[in-house]
Amino acid sequence: MITSSEERSMTRREFLIRSAKAGACVAAAGGLSLSLYDSKAPQRSQEKGALVTLPDFSMPARNGQMSIVTGEDRVKTVQRALKTLGGIEAFVRPGDRVLVKVNAAFAMPPILSATANPELVAEVARLCFKAGASSVAVTDNPINDPASCFTLTGIAQAARSVGAQVVIPRKSSFKPTTLQGGTLIKDWPLFYAPLEAVDKVIGIAPVKDHHRSGASMTMKNWYGLLGGRRNLFHQDIHNIIKELAMMVSPTLVILDGTWTMMTNGPTGGSLADLKQTNTMIVSTDQVAADAFGATLLGKTASDLPYIAKAQAEGVGQSDYESIKPFRDHVG
Amino acid sequence: MRIVRARQISQLFFFLLFLWFCVVASVGETWWQLRGWPINWFLQLDPLVALGTVLTTRALYAGLLWALVTVVLTILLGRFFCSWACPFGTLHHFVSFLGSRKKTLAKKAARNRYHRAQSVKYVLLLFLLGAAAGELLAGFPDLLGLSPGQSWPGWVLFIVFLLVVLFLTLRKVAAKKARMAYWVAVCVAVWMLLAWSWSGHSLIGASLQTGLLDPIPLIHRSVNLVILPLVDGGTHQLAVSQRHTQGAWLIGAVFLTAVLLNLSTPRFYCRFVCPLGALFGILSRYALWRVGKNQSECSQCARCEALCEGACDPSAKIRISECVLCMNCLDTCPEDLMGYRTTPSELGEVVSPDLSRRDFVVSLLSGVAAVPVTRLGGTLGANWSPTLIRPPGALMEEDFLKRCIKCGQCMRICPTNIIHPAHFQGGLEGFWTPTLDFRVGTSGCQYNCIACGHVCPTAAIRPITVDEKQGKNDFAQAGPLRLGTAFVDRGRCLPWAMDKPCIVCQENCPVSPKAIFTREHFSPVREAPFMVKSVHGMKVTLQGSHLRPGAVATGDYFCRAITQEKNGRWKIQENTESVLVLSPDPTQKGMPEPGNNLEIQIRLKQPHVDLRRCTGCGICEHECPVSGRRAIRVTAENESRSKAHALLLS
Known part of the structure; x- marks a missing residue:
C-alpha cells in the first residue's frame, strides 16, 4: 500500500x-x-507519369486495301465489304481481343447519324466473335456526358446484345503518351485502359461535316482517344488529326457513308442535315478511306489539309484509286 | 413480438427504403436505376411539403396527396411518423442511443426531461408557414371586399362596427361584452390598416422556405449531394466520374451538426428544431390513441424517462404534442402502468404545444414580414441575377419560389451534374434552390434530357416533354425552351482576341441549324510583311525571313501580295525558314512576283450567337478551351420562363 x-x-x-x-x-x-x-523547395514541375505508347495494330500483309460497297442496308454492305477483303477472319484470329473504337461523341439518337450506327457496331462485333475473338470491347471518350452518350446512341445496348463490353472512360483510364515525331501529342492523357490489353483495333465512324477541319471521318475519330482539355488542339486541327492518324495504326477502319451529315456537323441534330449516300467503306488505309469519304461530302482530298499531311507522314495513300479499291453493290 | 422491436423493424425498413430511393435516383437503363422507382415517396408523405405548397399555390400537386395518409394517421394515432418512418428521425434515434450508452439511469432521465426550448420548433414552423402564407393572408381582405377602391369599401363595414360599439356602450351592457366588442373593433381596424397597406403591395408574396429545415428534404439533400458523392467517389457504382456539389460543405456541416448534437442531447433536432415534428405535434392534439399511465401513482423509478425519445414527461403529465410514440415507456415500465390507449393518462395530459398566443402571432407575422424584407433587395425585379440559370421547365421565379423545397432531387438526377444548390444568386430566398453551372459536370444541359422536371416533387420544374424542350411538333410555334443565352466574350475568345483558330463552341452546339455560326476573318500575323525574293512554281522564297518550319503550314494560313491592284490569297501548304509552298488554286490568277511585299494572314472563323436559336444549354461554355473564365458564357437573359428577361422581340 x-x-x-x-x-x-x-x-x-x-x-x-x-x-x-x-x-x-x-x-x-x-x-x-x-x-x-x-x-x-519542391521542383517546379511535377514528376511525369510513365509514358505509354500504342503498339501497331495493323496487319502489314494487308496494308493498302479498301472496299467500297454501295447499298442501303448497313449490315449487308459491311458484310459484303469485309468479304471482299477476305472476310473478318483475315483480320481477327481466334482468341484475339478486339477493341472497336466507335464515334459516340454526342448524346443523340442513332437516326440523326451523329454517332456510329448501333446496328453496324453490333454486326461488326458479332462478326468478330464469329471469327473467334475472345473479347470485343466498344469504347469512346465522348464529348457529351459519357453514360448518356452510350445509352442514347443505342451503341451500349447494341454492343451488349451481341456480348461485347462497353468501356466508359474514368479518370483512371487515362495515361500520358508522347507521339514519336509529333509536336502536339506530348505527355498528353491517352484513353489507354481499353487499348492496354487488346490485339486488334477497329475504328467505326460516320461521314460528317465538320466546320473546323472540313470533315470528321475515320482519322478524326481517334480524337475520342484523347483526354485532358483536348479542345485546345482545335487551334491546329489538321496537324492534330495527322498526329492521331500517326499514333493509331488500326487493324481496320469502317467508314459509314450510308447517311452522310452534309451540314451542321459534327452534331447535326436534324434529318434535314443528312443525305442518303448509301456507301460503306472498309479499309486498312485510313487516309484512303477518308479521301474517298470526302467525295461523299462533295469535297475532295485537297479540301482537307490533314489528308495530305497524313500522307506525307506515310500513314496512307490519299489517291485512293491507286490502291484499287474493290467496288460492289448489294441491293 | 414486443412493440419496441416492431418499431425498430419499421425504422430500419423505412431507413433502408429511403437510402434505396437515393441510390436508384440515377438516370439509366438498369433495374437499380430510375425505372419508375417512387423516389419522391418520402417527400410526398411529408405533410409539411404538402401544406407549404398548398399555402403558396392553393393546390395540392399530384403525388403530394400521399401526405393525406400521414396527416390522417397522425390525427388518429399521434406522431407515429417521427419514430416509425422518418429516416432522419431514425438516424437521430440511433446516434442518440450511441451517445447515451454507459450513462446512469438518472443521467439519462435528466437528458430526456422536457425543456422549455422545445417550443422553438413551433416558432420555426409558424415562421416558415407565415412566409409561405403571406400572399394568402394578403389576399383575404380582397376576398371580403375590404380593400379600398373596391366596389363595396370596407370603410362602410368599419363605420357599422363603430356604430355597434357606440350602441353597446350607450346601452350599458355587461362589461365583458363591451370589452369584446372593443376588441373586435380594434381587430377590424388593424385588419383594415393591413388591407390598405398590403393590397397591391408588390413585395408581399409567398416564399416556400420550409425545405431549409423540413427533415425529409434536408436528409434527401444531405444524402444525395454530400454522402453519396463522397462514398461513390471511391466505388464509382453510381456515376463514372466524381459528382460534385457546389457549397457541399455547408449542407454537410448542417447535416453533421444535426447528427452530432444527439450526442449531447438525444434527438436534439426532433425536439428543438424539426418543423415537421412541430406540425405533427399540433396534429396529434385529438389523437384517439395516446400514450399514458393507467393509474396516477407509480414508484417514480424514472425508467420510462430514461428511455423517452420525445422528452414528453411520460411519468408526469405527459405532453402529447412531444410524444413521438417510441413506445419505450410501454416496454420498460416494471409496473406495466404505461399503455397506448384511447383513455387519457391518469395523471393528466398536456395536449397543446407550449406556446402562448403572443408567441403564435409574433412567429407567424415575422414569417409574413420576412418575405417583403428579403424582397426589398429587388432580386425578383430589376436586380435579378443573370447568373441564376434555372433548369429547363422551371416556373417563372416568383412561382418557382412558391414550390421549390430545396430537396436536391433535380441535382441528384441530372446526368451531367450541372444542377447545383444556389447560394445567393437568387437572393436569400433562393438559397439551395437549383441553378446551373456549366463548368462543373460532364457537359451542358443535354439536348434530349428532361429528367429534372420529371423528378421534381412539387413541379417547381415542370415535367416537360422532349418536344417542348426542343420546340418541335406541337411546340414548333413556341420555339425551344431557353435557359438563357450564350454570350461570346470577345476579349477572351481565341479567334476574336488571340488570332487563334478554335470554334469548339460552334462545333458542339447541339441545335440544328446551329445557334453559333461563324464569320470568316483574315488577320495578318504579327511579323511585318516579307519581301518576295524569288518564285519557282508554287515555291515562294522570302527575303530575310525566319519562320519556324511548319509554323504557317497548319492549313489555316494564307498569304497576300500587298500591291495596288486587288488580288487574291494563296493558301500556304508548307513552309521552311524562308520558303513558302503555296497550294495550287485554280481560282487564283498568277503568283506573287519578286519584289512584292507579302503579308501572311491567318484565316479565323469568329463565333457569333443567333439569339433565336440559342437555348442556353451551356454545352459551348462547358467545352470552351479557355478553361478558367470561359470565353463563351451562358447567362439567363432571354430565358423562356420570364417575359421580363426577354431579348427577342417576338
Missing part, C-alpha cells in the same frame, strides 16, 4: 522511468523531424 508521503515524493525508480519515457518521446520527435527534413 502506498502511503500519502510516498505519493508526494518521487522514488528514484519512478524518476528514471519517467525520464526514459520523456527521452524516448524527444528521440522520436527528433528522429521524425530529421527523417522528414528537406533542404530544397
